[in-house]
Amino acid sequence: MSLRPPQYSLLGNNQHATSLVLTGDWVQGQNPENFGAFQGELARAHPGSLTADGAQLGTWDSVLMAFLLQCHDYCQTQGIIFEIRNMPEGVDKLLAVATAVEPHDPPAEKSAFWLSVLSPVKVLHTVWEDIQGSLGFIGEVSIALARLFRGKANTRFTDFLKFCFQAGPDAFAIISLTSVLVGMILGYLGAVQLSQFGAEIYVADLVVIGMLREMGVLMTAVVMAGRTGAAYAAQLGTMQTNEEIDAITTMGISPVEFLVVPRMLALIMIMPLLTIYADLLGIVGGGIVAGGMGISPVQYITQAQAALTFTDIFVGLLKALVFAVLIAVAGCRAGINSGRSSAAVGQAATNAVVTAIVYLIVADAAVNIVFQQLSI
């Protein structure tokens, strides 16, 4: 069966009535001429009425229907009476259904120049709004925590335990790997410089102080931001999509108390423990490098013990607490403010990680400056 090319012709130069004769097979692959071309012809003729005649029409599919629908819509805007004649039965019915409802005219959207996202005013505005939002969120969480300590909050202990388990033991493997490697990196860094002075033994001091004060807690926090913070955002975002958060709110339960507080407390509980674990493994990693440079394990341990001070441990643990709060705030806030679509949940998870890492680095710098000034 060979297909005839789809064609149309305008017949009758009568100003009042013109007929549009459709011939050939209007099916996919035949590429009938676009409506735009026909629209020009029609505009020049501008008849009072247009009748589409399908007597010589072959086979047809949605292409024909799309063409007829456009004819109909165009005629309607131009005040031309549009009719169809001798069409297959299906075409009649489908056109009737398709034209039963007036097309919707969507409100015009402001189209912004894409580079405008880089405008400094806009960026500052976004940052300022983000800071305001985070501070507001921290406020809400503080109120919820105050209610918790007075025993009034709707926070479930089982949730807290579950999140502790997710955040803690499940993260052991990845934390072990990163901390040993970071310890080794610190070891190598120091070894190269210190060996120039014959002071290889001080690698132990560098690793201990570096891990305790800075790297142990920072690396743990980055891993937790990617692992736990993103998970929180995705969980809460999905709950938002499923209207679970609406259900919680209408049950008279504060979503912050019910969802955010257990997650944040779990992180506050787990982060210091993971940090101590990471510090220990980092020191072991540094020891491996030191061993490779001819420092005996006993020497390394003795030197490390001498370098270890409670101040450093305290600084690390304090940072762990601050970071835990920041990761939980970034993750939970992104999740609770998430939109209600799969794309929005993905965006929420991305936001959670990016915000958390920015917060971490800014907070780390701030804490270091404060301690420097206080000579701690």
Add this chain to the structure above:
Amino acid sequence: MTEPNEQPAHIEVRDLTMAYGSDVIQHDLNFNINNGDIFVIMGGSGCGKSTLLKHMLGLIKPSRGDILYNGTSFFQASDSEQGLMRQGWGISYQSGGLFSAMTLGENITLPLELYTRYTTAEITDIVAYKLALVGLGGYQSYYPSQISGGMQKRAALARAIALDPKILFFDEPSAGLDPISSRLLDELIMQIKESMGATVVIVTHELASIFAIANNSVYLDNNSHTMIAYGNPADLRDNSEQPIVRQFLTRSAAADTKETP
């Protein structure tokens, strides 16, 4: 037009047993769906209606038995044959199944781009036409989250008919819609079905829909885990030997509601 009776049934379900592990949902289902039928799968909640639909769609493999489309087994067909069969299907899922990260226009454009030889300009026109068919003309640039539930159902229908399918599957099309919208959706399904000449398979327990549109049906029983009635729903309501089926179709609580003639 070919007579429906002259060719093998459009869809044949043969000795189908569906089970999750050792948990048998339904066993020994046997029924035919003819060309041009509007076929309803009905039954109480949890009897396996949606599971049966998922088997028919090839999303779940049957533990025993087979499903034939135009005489060809779906599950014994190769991947590419299955793909070809699926191109003839239009499916509207229970919660719409619209891709939430895409606009309505993009949702309908996707299957057209993947499976047809239409040009880009034609696709734009066809998308406008399909949306107009379901009364959503002009909504191309809206995201599913920006429109109401009823509109999402209709948009899902527009995507289901994008490829001018031979078979349309609906999972609870009118669930969650008000009576008027749900009637309009029924009418829309009827009109589109009649003008495109498709076979329609619907999972539903909306009695009004069942009597308004269906000409054939199967009732899945929750207790015996098999089908206990098969035929025109109006006939079943008046003449079924199974009290539970009459009860279901007349929406009554009593065990036996057969009216005295």
